[in-house]
Amino acid sequence: MRERMLFLSAQNQSAEDLEGEMRTGSILEILLGKFDIDLLTYASTHKDMSTDEGAALTVHYINGCITSWRSMLRPLHILRNFTNRSHADKDMKSTIMELCRSNNYRHVFISHSLLGNCIDMVRNLLPEASVITDTYRFESGLAVGKEIGKPSSSNPYYKLNEALVRRNKRRLMNKTGVLLATSEWDALSFKSLSFADARKVHVVPHFIKMNEYDAFTEPVAKENSMVLHWNMNTRQGIKATQSFFKKSYPLIKEQVPDIKCYITSHEVHREVLTLVKDDVSVIITGPLKPSADYIRRAKAVLVPILEGCEVSRNILESWALKTPVVTSSTICERLNCEHNRNILLANTSVDVVASVITLLKNPEMATIIADRAHRTLLKDYEVNYVKNKILSLV
Secondary structure, X not given: OOOEEXXXXXXXXXXXXXXXXXXXXXXXXXXXXXXXXXXXXXXXXXXXXXXXXXXXXXXXXXXXXXXXXXXXXXXXXXOOOOOEOOOHHHHHHHHHHHHHHHOOOOEEEEOHHHOOOOHHHHHXXXXXXXXXXXXXXXXXXHHHHHHOOOOOOOOHHHHHHHHHHHHHHHHHHHHOOEEEEOOHHHHHHHXXXXXXXXXXXXXXXXXXXXXXXXXXXXXXXXXXXXXEOOOEOOHHHHHHHHHHHHHHXXXXXXXXXXXXXXXXXXXXXXXXXXXXXXXXXXXXXXOOOOHHXXXXXXXXXXXXXXXXXXXHHHHHHHXXXXXXXXXXXXXXXXXXXXXXXXXXXXXXXXXXXXXXXXHHHOHHHHHHHHHHHHHHHHHHOEHHHHHHHXXXXX
């Protein structure tokens, strides 16, 4: 008879946390291979979830409301997530207590969107249980805020917030049994705060399932096109798009007049639509058409690092489809990549123009970079590699 696990999630189906939701869902599917799971989540989520595990998954829906805060308005002591379920512990308390009375769980998983809310309750109810926490996007707002030029080092609010984040990290490490970080960089930021708890920290990187791309494995002729692959319905996404079309794209078109530019964002803000409506070379694919077909035919994919938008999965998807990626250097802290080896790094508009033109005009170099990136994906970021690691930790 298989052991039961309690899995706590607070997914909200927001565009800003799409990558986090997909990561949580993928980890859930992996754990279903070993455990029968009681999934506790909000009623608005998982309605369409399907697995091959049948009775192995029991979903318990909770009714509750979401409280969204902008980073400067959110209470400083709350862990930084873009959607904060500030009353999740109260919403879930009665159901958690009921489940814990009925089942002596030895393992409890807490997703990134619930860190800081439920771990104390779980620890009190199940003092002997092993608590697994996922720290995806734990402090992405702080890190990216520095990258895009916010004066975090001189702003006293950011200084205080950074100190409180360090305190929350130490507390989380003390209370958890296994802590999952998304990169070696993130793992080191935890380990450096507590030598005694450093052994609890393990890297489970972003990952994808290669079988989802089996339909796109046939070789295809590359066309003179590029793909913009990020969320264009957020403030930073809109700014990045405006900057690209005002500063970079005209220069690219001068060098490659027949270029096509595909926008594959699921949501495109009306400001972006207005900006590109008169340019026939810019094509918005729409949410119903799979982005994979456009990516595999393109010679370059542009994925900037944006506040509030994780893009690691977008890069991995491009690697799976053997299309080279242009992005900013901060990604090197999150993925195993190196400039001119398996990716092109561009931190300014001038660098973006040069990198995209290089890929469009030098197909041999683009093919080498794409092949190396594909091999990196299969080695470090494919689901089977991650699956074995996760199951070895629980």
